[in-house]
Amino acid sequence: MIEVIKEYKPRANKNHICNYCETPISRGEQYCRTVLRYDNEVYTWKSHQHCDMVAQELMLSGYVDPDDNGCTTDDFKESCREIHDEFIESDGVITMAQITTDLSLLFAIYDLKAHKPNGYTIGYKLKRRIRNEIF
Numbered sequence: 001m002i003e004v005i006k007e008y009k010p011r012a013n014k015n016h017i018c019n020y021c022e023t024p025i026s027r028g029e030q031y032c033r034t035v036l037r038y039d040n041e042v043y044t045w046k047s048h049q050h051c052d053m054v055a056q057e058l059m060l061s062g063y064v065d066p067d068d069n070g071c072t073t074d075d076f077k078e079s080c081r082e083i084h085d086e087f088i089e090s091d092g093v094i095t096m097a098q099i100t101t102d103l104s105l106l107f108a109i110y111d112l113k114a115h116k117p118n119g120y121t122i123g124y125k126l127k128r129r130i131r132n133e134i135f
């Protein structure tokens with residue numbers, strides 16, 4: 001089981017590499033820093049704010065099953081490529097930095113929802129987020 005010890009959003013005082021997308025976090029950029037304990041080992045997970053947002057959506061929707069490992073780098077990159085291929089038109093080679101930026105913009109407007117017509121997930125759909133709902 002992964003245990004979150006501390007979560008904060010400092011400004012990078014040097015260059016880091018995002019643990020999700022493996023591209024640079026620039027010096028001066030605000031990023032997500034999470035101190036975790038897993039199997040009695042304490043380590044720090046660093047990520048872009050937009051990658052963290054995309055990872056949360058992947059786990060919330062069930063696209064990535066967080067089980068006891070959380071969303072790993074491989075889970076993240078593979079899922080991002082699949083979802084980008086399915087929902088965003090692009091031609092030619094696209095970089096991981098562009099994929100994660102596109103997906104964070106997509107998830108700002110749409111929720112990723114499992115499509116379960118018979119109770120089993122057969123695919124995923126985008127559902128527009130409803131703002132200011134009044135019940």
Ligand SMILES: [Zn+2]
Nearest residue numbers: 018021048051
């Ligand atoms: Zn990233």
